[in-house]
Amino acid sequence: MERPDLKNTLGRLLGPSQPEIGCDACFEELDRYVELELAGKDADAAVPGLRAHLEGCPACREEHDSLRAFVAADRPR
Amino acid sequence: MPTATKTPLDEGAGRRQRLRVLDAATVGAVESVIPSVAPPASLPGPNDAESLEWLRCLRAEGTRDEAIARLHALLLRAARFEVARRGATFPHLRGNELDDIANEAADDALMSVLRRLDDFRGASRFTTWVYKFALLEAAAKVRKRAWQGREVPLEPESWRLFSSTGLEPDAEAEQHELLATLQSAIADVLTPHQRSVLVALALNGVPIDVLAERLDTNRGALYKTLHDARRKLRKHLEERGLALDDRLEDR
Numbered sequence: 001m002e003r004p005d006l007k008n009t010l011g012r013l014l015g016p017s018q019p020e021i022g023c024d025a026c027f028e029e030l031d032r033y034v035e036l037e038l039a040g041k042d043a044d045a046a047v048p049g050l051r052a053h054l055e056g057c058p059a060c061r062e063e064h065d066s067l068r069a070f071v072a073a074d075r076p077r
Numbered sequence: 078m079p080t081a082t083k084t085p086l087d088e089g090a091g092r093r094q095r096l097r098v099l100d101a102a103t104v105g106a107v108e109s110v111i112p113s114v115a116p117p118a119s120l121p122g123p124n125d126a127e128s129l130e131w132l133r134c135l136r137a138e139g140t141r142d143e144a145i146a147r148l149h150a151l152l153l154r155a156a157r158f159e160v161a162r163r164g165a166t167f168p169h170l171r172g173n174e175l176d177d178i179a180n181e182a183a184d185d186a187l188m189s190v191l192r193r194l195d196d197f198r199g200a201s202r203f204t205t206w207v208y209k210f211a212l213l214e215a216a217a218k219v220r221k222r223a224w225q226g227r228e229v230p231l232e233p234e235s236w237r238l239f240s241s242t243g244l245e246p247d248a249e250a251e252q253h254e255l256l257a258t259l260q261s262a263i264a265d266v267l268t269p270h271q272r273s274v275l276v277a278l279a280l281n282g283v284p285i286d287v288l289a290e291r292l293d294t295n296r297g298a299l300y301k302t303l304h305d306a307r308r309k310l311r312k313h314l315e316e317r318g319l320a321l322d323d324r325l326e327d328r
Contacts, residue, residue: 066158
């Protein structure tokens, strides 16, 4: 059996250490956050707690990564 | 700070109104969910001309049908992007199934966007705002389809996930203490519901929207339960002097 990744297991069980927003608030802010990221702005300062939520929520992280990739491909900067 | 407005995260697929094709009857159906209030004269935020034009066309009698068709095409493109991206992870999903998922996702996203048109505040481009609805719907549908017919494990499938081999004796002893404490905390400190949610999501890898559907709840409520469980475990470990930062950094 392959050696399990302890850090990943602990990370999934214990979640982010920083304060985070929930899934609903993440969805509400995701478009603004992604545009700020793509514009090189400080998205984390503008939307506190969203980055921590992405660390703790795989589904929201997938959707963030997809929106960022799709918008970047849709509107090359 | 969830809003009172119902979001796509709250909506069960079975309760949704299904739009399969964008024919005349469908356009009539989606029009009924467009808020009839007049758009505000000026919206807060950095509204660009293209976004304002989208809003104008979707609200004006003469341009609405054509704008809805264009919007559906945008949403379908985003949904297909997401389905292709996620579908590679699930090789048992066939191409026609994936295209069905993309179409269903675009239809559901269209309903959500039109229902929530007045919620658009111009904090991003209109197209970015609508894309997130299509991507969320498509991602959730792929996850649900991949788990269709599978049992959702609410108990640890194997505590071997906690074990590790090949460590130095000191590190192994330290790790053993941490894992034993964590395992007993999961059993003793959490409520039965918190334990089931934590184990399913964090240990057994069940997607959150799949679990929400099986437990007849929504994603936001489940994540709150997961968050509360994690806080309890962290507090329990910290009270016992088990430092976590070194173990969790650089994840």
